[in-house]
Amino acid sequence: MSKIEIKNFNLYYGNFHALKDISISIEEKRITAMIGPSGCGKSTLLRSINRINDTIEGVKTEGEVNIEGVNIYNDNVDVDFLRRNVGMVFQRPNPFPISIYENVAFGLRVNRIASSKEIIDETVEKSLKSVLLWDNMKDKLHKSALTLTLEQQQRLCIARGIAVAPHIILLDEPCSSLDPVATREIEELMIRLKDDYTIVIVTHNMQQAARISQDTAFMLLGKLIEFSKTDKIFTNPSKKETDDYVSGRFG
Amino acid sequence: MRKSLDYIIETIIFICGMLSIIFVVLIFSFLLKEGLSFFKDFSFIKFITNQFWYPNSKIPSFGILPLICGSVLVTLGACLIAVPIGVMTALFISEIAPKGVRDILKSLVELMAAIPSVVIGFVGMVTIVPVVKNIFNLPTGLSAFSGSIMLGFMAVPTIVTISEDAIRSVPGQYKEGALALGATKWQTLRRIVLKAAMPGIIAAIMLGIGRVIGETMAVMMITGNAAHVPHSIFDPIRTMTSTIAAEMGETVRGGMHYKSLFAIGLVLFLITFIVNFIADLFLGKNKNL
Amino acid sequence: MKNLVYCFIVFVPLFFTCAHDNKAKTNSIQIKGSDTIINLIQVLAENFVQSHQNLNISVTGGGSGTGFASLINKTCNIAMSSREIGEEEVVLAKQNNVEPIGFKVGLDGLVVIVNKNNPVSKLTLAELRNIFMAKITNWKEVGGQDKTIVVLSRESNSGTHMFFKERVIRNNDINSSDEFTIHSLMMSSSQAVYDEVLQNPNALGYVGMGFVNNKIKGISVSLDKNNKYVYPTADTIIDSSYPISRPLYLYTDGKPKGLVEIFIDYVLSNEGQKVVIDTDFIPLKKNY
Numbered sequence: 001m002s003k004i005e006i007k008n009f010n011l012y013y014g015n016f017h018a019l020k021d022i023s024i025s026i027e028e029k030r031i032t033a034m035i036g037p038s039g040c041g042k043s044t045l046l047r048s049i050n051r052i053n054d055t056i057e058g059v060k061t062e063g064e065v066n067i068e069g070v071n072i073y074n075d076n077v078d079v080d081f082l083r084r085n086v087g088m089v090f091q092r093p094n095p096f097p098i099s100i101y102e103n104v105a106f107g108l109r110v111n112r113i114a115s116s117k118e119i120i121d122e123t124v125e126k127s128l129k130s131v132l133l134w135d136n137m138k139d140k141l142h143k144s145a146l147t148l149t150l151e152q153q154q155r156l157c158i159a160r161g162i163a164v165a166p167h168i169i170l171l172d173e174p175c176s177s178l179d180p181v182a183t184r185e186i187e188e189l190m191i192r193l194k195d196d197y198t199i200v201i202v203t204h205n206m207q208q209a210a211r212i213s214q215d216t217a218f219m220l221l222g223k224l225i226e227f228s229k230t231d232k233i234f235t236n237p238s239k240k241e242t243d244d245y246v247s248g249r250f251g
Numbered sequence: 252m253r254k255s256l257d258y259i260i261e262t263i264i265f266i267c268g269m270l271s272i273i274f275v276v277l278i279f280s281f282l283l284k285e286g287l288s289f290f291k292d293f294s295f296i297k298f299i300t301n302q303f304w305y306p307n308s309k310i311p312s313f314g315i316l317p318l319i320c321g322s323v324l325v326t327l328g329a330c331l332i333a334v335p336i337g338v339m340t341a342l343f344i345s346e347i348a349p350k351g352v353r354d355i356l357k358s359l360v361e362l363m364a365a366i367p368s369v370v371i372g373f374v375g376m377v378t379i380v381p382v383v384k385n386i387f388n389l390p391t392g393l394s395a396f397s398g399s400i401m402l403g404f405m406a407v408p409t410i411v412t413i414s415e416d417a418i419r420s421v422p423g424q425y426k427e428g429a430l431a432l433g434a435t436k437w438q439t440l441r442r443i444v445l446k447a448a449m450p451g452i453i454a455a456i457m458l459g460i461g462r463v464i465g466e467t468m469a470v471m472m473i474t475g476n477a478a479h480v481p482h483s484i485f486d487p488i489r490t491m492t493s494t495i496a497a498e499m500g501e502t503v504r505g506g507m508h509y510k511s512l513f514a515i516g517l518v519l520f521l522i523t524f525i526v527n528f529i530a531d532l533f534l535g536k537n538k539n540l
Numbered sequence: 541m542k543n544l545v546y547c548f549i550v551f552v553p554l555f556f557t558c559a560h561d562n563k564a565k566t567n568s569i570q571i572k573g574s575d576t577i578i579n580l581i582q583v584l585a586e587n588f589v590q591s592h593q594n595l596n597i598s599v600t601g602g603g604s605g606t607g608f609a610s611l612i613n614k615t616c617n618i619a620m621s622s623r624e625i626g627e628e629e630v631v632l633a634k635q636n637n638v639e640p641i642g643f644k645v646g647l648d649g650l651v652v653i654v655n656k657n658n659p660v661s662k663l664t665l666a667e668l669r670n671i672f673m674a675k676i677t678n679w680k681e682v683g684g685q686d687k688t689i690v691v692l693s694r695e696s697n698s699g700t701h702m703f704f705k706e707r708v709i710r711n712n713d714i715n716s717s718d719e720f721t722i723h724s725l726m727m728s729s730s731q732a733v734y735d736e737v738l739q740n741p742n743a744l745g746y747v748g749m750g751f752v753n754n755k756i757k758g759i760s761v762s763l764d765k766n767n768k769y770v771y772p773t774a775d776t777i778i779d780s781s782y783p784i785s786r787p788l789y790l791y792t793d794g795k796p797k798g799l800v801e802i803f804i805d806y807v808l809s810n811e812g813q814k815v816v817i818d819t820d821f822i823p824l825k826k827n828y
Contacts, residue, residue, distance in 0.1 A: 052431055057350075084433025094424035097447050107432040110442065157428070164432060305719050307696045317722065376732075381739050390688040390742045393725055476695075476726035487725050497695045497728055500602050503628060504609060508697075 003028040003168065003198045004049060009063035011044060011053070018044050020222045021063075026215070031190060031199045033213035033230065035206055037245070040219040042202045046170050049200065050086040051079050067168070084111050087161030091173040093153035095145035095160075100137055103145045103156055104128060107164035127163040131155040131189060151182035158189065162197075169193065171201040175208065187212050206246060210234050218242045279520075286517035289510035298514060304478040304489075306498065306508040313511045315518065317478045321395065321488030322464065322519075325474060328399025328484055329406055329463045334456055336403070337410025338445075341452075344411070345418045346440055357415075364408035372469030375401040380473060387485055393475030395488040401469050406459035413458060417451020418444060457530045464523060467492040491519050568596040569799060573607020573620030574699050575729075576648065576748055577788050580819040581620055587815065588806050595799065604699040611791055612636050617800050619791040622648065622699030641796075642789045645807050647822040649749045649777040649785040650704055652759040653734070655741040660684040662760040662769040665783060668708050671744065674721035679742070691724040692733045692745030700730065703786045704746050746784075749777075750820035777822045788821065 002025035011019040019041050026032045034042040047053045048065060051072060064071045072082050084107070095103050104124045108114045114123060124141070128134040133155050145156055154174060161169060171190070175183040190199060191212055203209050209216050210230060217227040218241070226233065226242045237243045244250055290298070293313055301314025344356050379400055384392030421444050429439040445452070467490075475487025476497070495512050502509040571581055578601045585597040599620075607619035608629045614636070625633075625640050633640050652668060654660060660682055663671075670676040671689055680686045694701040701720075710716035727733045733745040737756050749772065752758050760769035761783055768781075776782040796804050806812050813823040 050431060052427055055427065055430060080433050080435050082433075083431055088427075088431035090424055090427065090431075092424060094422070094428040096425055096428065096443050106429070106434070106442065110429075110432065110434040110438045160432065303722065305696070307702070308719055309717050376735070384740065391690040391725070391736070391740055393736065471728050472732070476728070477723050478726070479722040487723075489726065497726070498697055500606055502605065502697065503632065504613075506628065 002026060003068065004200070005064075005066040005069075006045075006048075007064040007066070009045075009048065009065060010061065011041075011048060012060045013056070014058040018222055019048070022224045024217060024224055024227050026198065026200060028198050029194060029196070030214040031194050031201060031212050032215045032217065033209035034200065034202045034217045034219060035204070035209050035245075036219035036225075037250070038204065041222040042217075042219045043172055045219070046172055046200060046202045047088075049168070049170055050083050050088055052083070052088065054079065080111075084164050085166050086168045086170060087164070087166035088170045089154070089157050089161060089172065089174045091176050093150055093157055093177065095148070095153050095156050097144065097146055099142045100128075100145050100148070100156060101141040104160045104163050107160055111164055113164060123163050127159040128156075130162055130193070131159040132185075133159060149182075151178050151185065154178065154182075154186060155189070158186075158193075162193075166197065168198045168200065171199065173202055173204060176204070183208070206234070218245060220245070282513060282516050282520065285510055285513035289507070289514040292507065293511070293514075298511075299518065302480055304494070306511055311507060313507075313514075315491065315494075315515055317480045318489055318491045318494055318515065319518070319522075320480050321474070321478075322490040322492070322522075324481055324484060324488055325395045325398045325402060325470065325490060326460060326463050328395060329402035330456070330460060332399060332403030333406040333410055333459055333463075337407045337455070337459065338414055338452060340407070340411045341414035341418055341455075342440060342445070345415045346436075346444065360408050360411045363404075364412070368405060368466055368469045369472075371401060371405055372472040375404075375469060376472050383485075389485050391475065391487065393473060393487050394485050395474060395481055396484045398470050398474035398488070398490075399484065401473050402463045402466055405466060405469065406463050409462055410455045410459040413455035414448065414452045417448040417455065420451070421447040453530060453533065457527065460526065461523065464519070464526075465492060467496040471497060491515050567594050567799065568598065569618065569803060570610075570616040571597065571599045571618045571620060571790075572602060572610045572616040574604040574622040574788075575601040576604075576622040576699055577620050577646075577821070579750075580646070580788075580816060580821055581790075583819055584807055584812060584815050585803075587811075588803055592799070592802075597803075603697065604702075605697050608633075608640070608791070611640060611793060612638050614638065614793070617792065618803075621789045621791060622786065623702050624789065625791060639794045640791045641794065642791045643804055643808070644787045644824060645790055646788045646813070646816040646824060647777055647785055648788055649772040649782055649822060650700065650707075650746045651749060651752050651772045652744065652746050652761065652784070653737050653752065653756045654744050654759060655737055655739075656755065656757050657741045658684060658757065660759070661757060662762070664762050664764055665708060665711070666764060668761065669711065672704075672709055672720055672724065673718060674723055687742045690736075690740060690743040691721060692736055692743055693720050693724040693726055694730070694733065694746075695726050695728060696720075700746070700748065704784070707784055707786070748820075749822065774817075774822050775826070778824075778826050785822070 004026040006022055006024045009019060009022040010017070022045060034046065036042050044053065048061065053059050061073060065073060096106065101124055104127050105120050108120055108123055114120050125134060128137060133152060145153065148156060175186050178186065187208065193199065201213065213230045215227070216230040216233040218225045218233060220241055226237060226239045233242060234246055237246060298313055298315060299319065300316055301312060302316050303312040303314045304317060305312040344353050348356060375397065379397045380392035383389065383394065383397045425443050425447055426439055429443045470490050471493035474490065476489045476493060477487040478489045481488045495515055499512050502512065571585065578599060582599045585599050589595055589597055604621040604623055607621055608625060610616040611619040612629065612633045625642065630640065652663065660679060663682060667676065667682050672691055676682060677689055678686060679689055705720065706712060709718050709720065727736065730747045730751055733747050734751050734756065737743045737745050758772060760771040762769040763783055770776050770782045772782045777785040790804060790807065792800055816823045
């Protein structure tokens with residue numbers, strides 16, 4: 001069974017039809033990339049998977065997004081619980097203006113996953129280790145997260161997502177504000193995390209998609225044009241639009 | 252041509268800037284001159300520790316301890332009322348209320364700020380004072396408590412408008428980040444939005460306190476103006492500002508009483524300065540976290 | 541910087557003085573002072589102006605102290621006052637070459653008022669004194685209910701406050717330095733005293749005759765337990781049997797001359813004294 005199964009999904013911002021009849025199945029413990037020109041709806045689709053779009057006024061949806069067989073748009077779904085299980089990393093690193101330690105502990109506290117100091121300490125350490133921040137940061141845990149470099153901030157955001165033990169991690173162009181070296185580092189981190197999590201990444205960088213993902217979805221004007229193994233999308237796409245885009249003729 | 256226009260505009264802006272500085276300096280030096288000349292004849296320590304304010308007696312007694320206590324008590328009371336209400340309202344307006352309600356509430360709050368304090372004082376005198384008297388079974392409703400309610404009411408618009416700006420300017424990505432971690436709306440507001448907006452909210456509270464401490468007319472009408480050291484918030488009190496306002500018109504220019512009122516102004520200035528200074532320290536500390 | 545401060549301090553008052561000198565040369569009388577009698581003097585001035593063309597009388601309040609201060613600064617021709625001029629003010633006047641001369645123009649009784657529901661209706665001067673000095677703090681000590689007395693006074697520099705202090709609290713003893721209790725509520729106007737008494741059965745205050753009506757209760761006062769309790773009326777004030785009454789004054793700089801003299805004569809005339817009665821004050825003599 002697929003981890004995430006989206007069926008005939010439509011989304012409207014007011015009168016604007018942003019996602020048109022999307023159907024896609026995303027497999028467990030792989031990296032799935034979503035590519036396409038700006039405004040094609042790839043971020044919107046990603047943000048539908050943890051219902052963070054709900055916070056925007058005037059959003060309407062039709063169709064289903066099933067995670068492990070449950071439609072998350074059902075009325076009886078606990079949205080806060082859903083979001084705890086589906087972590088998200090945003091385009092711009094957005095650590096909270098509190099200490100590094102508290103950033104990671106935040107998810108644990110609000111979800112009442114842990115309250116004893118030992119367990120929180122332990123989880124903070126484990127999460128920071130998995131994003132390779134621990135060695136540098138273990139003495140600066142109580143400094144403001146805003147003092148970190150952008151790359152470190154993005155790692156911290158990933159760490160704080162991991163801390164609440166989600167099954168799925170959504171990444172929305174996580175490297176767009178980072179330099180090439182930092183981008184490389186984050187990519188390696190994602191490849192390592194793939195063994196434990198189902199990862200969906202939106203990127204405008206086709207090389208990045210080619211480097212790290214196993215599956216790739218190509219979107220255009222709110223429609224899913226083609227979804228297939230990454231190798232196939234980049235070497236032998238079956239649709240003309242995909243071919244035009246990946247070979248750089250537009251976009 | 253364009254250069255000379257540039258020069259003229261720059262000069263005008265410079266003059267305007269200098270003028271406001273000069274006015275502040277002039278006012279302050281006048282206050283200092285009149286106030287300090289009072290302390291040549293009367294000890295400062297006695298001035299702020301003596302319990303009796305009888306400026307018109309044959310042997311006058313200038314003790315402003317009751318006035319300081321009165322001002323502090325009524326200000327604290329007003330803050331206890333205005334700060335929670337103000338910040339909650341700001342949160343409600345900026346984060347919770349649907350758009351229609353928000354617009355109505357915002358303009359209502361702004362309207363509230365535009366009501367002259369005398370009017371608020373008068374309305375308070377005929378509404379709050381008897382109610383307070385009856386509810387708490389007091390000898391009179393003219394008390395620090397009534398004053399606190401009234402002043403709290405006057406500080407709310409300031410606190411709401413400025414904290415609402417601060418809350419609204421918290422980057423949306425903080426909120427999205429918190430929600431994406433499974434925080435509820437209220438957890439997000441309390442733990443992230445309020446925290447990020449804290450410097451702005453504190454500034455709003457300081458401005459609110461400024462309005463409360465400086466308020467004269469409404470206080471004069473409601474607090475009873477008894478110059479004694481209050482034992483509870485339900486006692487009548489007299490504030491420094493209302494003393495200045497009530498007595499300045501009748502004093503002999505240049506006399507001791509006249510100078511003592513300037514000295515009160517100086518003490519008031521000192522107190523607001525200290526409060527602002529502490530707030531600055533607090534804000535600075537918050538930034539370096 | 542220092543020069544600037546001096547310029548400011550010197551020129552601003554100079555400017556105002558000049559402006560006033562110019563005004564005084566035209567046919568105008570400036571009257572300033574006690575808020576107690578401002579209504580009375582206003583009516584007198586309006587009547588007077590009707591029979592004197594090209595004359596302009598401006599009447600402004602601010603309190604007796606303000607009136608004297610303006611007379612001393614020579615920014616008014618007549619000061620209205622509800623008390624006699626003070627020693628300090630006389631000294632200041634001399635320094636400024638001003639010689640204040642006072643004219644009694646009427647009488648005012650201060651009435652001690654309580655709420656209609658208060659059973660107490662008569663007090664001796666000594667009891668009043670003890671209440672206003674917080675030696676008596678409960679109504680039951682003077683025959684009322686077991687309730688705390690809420691003592692209402694006026695601001696310490698109003699003429700009403702000073703008169704009440706000298707007459708009741710100091711009992712006309714110029715060597716006394718007794719004061720109102722610090723627990724007394726200093727109300728900013730007689731209206732405020734009246735309003736509080738109207739809605740508070742525990743309150744006790746003092747106001748001018750003009751404020752007394754049947755919504756509140758005036759207290760009859762006696763010199764001591766052995767004397768008769770006298771209710772304040774025009775008659776009892778003119779014959780001095782009611783103890784808390786005071787003269788009202790107009791003060792001029794030196795002997796009045798010209799229009800000022802004519803105006804004061806008018807105030808003291810039968811016609812003027814009728815106005816005194818009409819505005820709820822007491823004339824100097826009976827039978828006007």
